Structure formats: C-alpha cells, structure tokens
Amino acid sequence: LHGVQNKALFALGLIRGLGGNVNEKTKEAFANEIFNLTGEHSPDSNDILSIKYDERSNSLTTYKNDDKTELSVDNFNNMYDLPVIRTIDIQRYLDSFLPWLNNKHRQPFLVVGPDGCGKGTLLRYCFRQLRSTQVAILHCSAQTSPIHVIQKLNQSCIQVSSTNGRTYRPKDCENLILYVKDINLPKLDKWGTSQLIEFLQQ
Numbered sequence: 001l002h003g004v005q006n007k008a009l010f011a012l013g014l015i016r017g018l019g020g021n022v023n024e025k026t027k028e029a030f031a032n033e034i035f036n037l038t039g040e041h042s043p044d045s046n047d048i049l050s051i052k053y054d055e056r057s058n059s060l061t062t063y064k065n066d067d068k069t070e071l072s073v074d075n076f077n078n079m080y081d082l083p084v085i086r087t088i089d090i091q092r093y094l095d096s097f098l099p100w101l102n103n104k105h106r107q108p109f110l111v112v113g114p115d116g117c118g119k120g121t122l123l124r125y126c127f128r129q130l131r132s133t134q135v136a137i138l139h140c141s142a143q144t145s146p147i148h149v150i151q152k153l154n155q156s157c158i159q160v161s162s163t164n165g166r167t168y169r170p171k172d173c174e175n176l177i178l179y180v181k182d183i184n185l186p187k188l189d190k191w192g193t194s195q196l197i198e199f200l201q202q
Contacts, residue, residue, distance in 0.1 A: 010038065050063050084121060084125040094126065097126070120181070133174070134173045158171055
C-alpha cells in the first residue's frame with residue numbers, strides 16, 4: 001500500500017497484497033468483497049483480477065496483451081535469457097511484485113508455483129530491469145544450511161565497519177539481491193523446523 005493516494009489504488013493494493021497467497025477463485029471472491037466495501041468496481045466484470053491502476057486517469061483499467069514484442073529465432077538461443085511475452089497474466093504478476101524490488105521499499109518475498117511455470121524466467125526479467133543491482137543465487141538442496149547463506153554473502157559482499165558494527169556491502173554495485181532457489185528442499189530438523197528459513201527470517 002506504499003504511495004496509495006486514493007480509494008481505487010487502495011482497493012487494488014488490498015487485492016494484490018492480501019489476495020496474493022490464495023488461489024484464483026478465492027482471490028476473485030475477495031476482490032468482489034473489497035470492491036463492495038470500497039465502492040469501487042472492476043472495469044471488466046468477467047475478469048476482475050486483470051486490472052491495473054492508470055495514473056493518467058486516476059482510475060482502474062484492464063490490462064491488454066502487449067503486441068509490440070518483436071522476436072526472432074535468435075531470441076531463443078540462450079535458455080537462461082529467454083524473452084518474456086507480456087501477456088495479461090505476466091503484466092499482472094510483474095505489477096504485483098516489482099514494487100518489492102524498488103529501492104524505496106524493498107522487501108523479501110516468495111514466488112511460489114509448480115515446476116516449470118516460469119517463476120525463474122519472470123524473476124530474471126525483473127532483475128534485468130534493475131540498475132546497479134547484482135543477484136547472488138543460492139541453489140538449495142537437502143543439505144543447505146545458514147552457513148551456505150553466509151558463504152554466498154561473503155562471496156558477493158565486503159564487510160565494512162560502521163557505527164552500527166560490521167555490515168555487508170555489495171562488492172561491485174549499490175544493491176545485492178539474494179535469490180534463494182528451491183527453499184523448500186532443505187531437510188527439517190527433529191522439531192520440524194527449517195534452520196535455513198528460521199535464519200532468513202531473522
């Protein structure tokens with residue numbers, strides 16, 4: 001809800017923020033309830049989730065497929081840098097979590113979905129939009145523990161002494177994103193706790 005200045009943007013922020021952890025059907029019902037409570041309405045009653053805020057008109061509007069993408073066979077040569085076709089769903093997902101990568105209010109977040117659904121491709125696309133930002137990728141396995149996070153930070157950062165004690169600073173840029181892949185794989189301890197997740201939540 002950062003930067004919300006009117007009711008339409010507030011309603012959209014609630015739908016995206018609080019509805020982010022539920023399935024589509026539940027999210028649609030939640031969106032309908034938010035619209036009823038705020039007095040706002042979706043410009044497309046058949047697809048109430050495919051909406052965005054238009055700053056020029058200060059109102060909610062629908063997404064449209066981006067037909068401007070020009071592609072050739074060469075765009076598909078590198079499987080780690082595949083193009084992203086900005087469909088309505090892709091635009092909606094980007095608008096949901098790109099604000100969390102913004103310098104002004106950067107927050108940790110999870111991207112969850114089935115294998116092969118495009119989570120990594122979408123994140124790499126977002127990372128390419130950021131300036132002066134390095135991405136450190138930690139590939140998790142059953143044995144991944146907090147020490148691996150510290151090792152990854154030591155590889156990507158320098159330690160600087162300040163009035164707040166020792167802090168990590170990225171080596172070659174202003175910002176560092178720690179991208180933890182497959183965070184569900186590390187083994188749980190005998191109490192059913194993931195040491196890695198507990199460490200990251202500190």
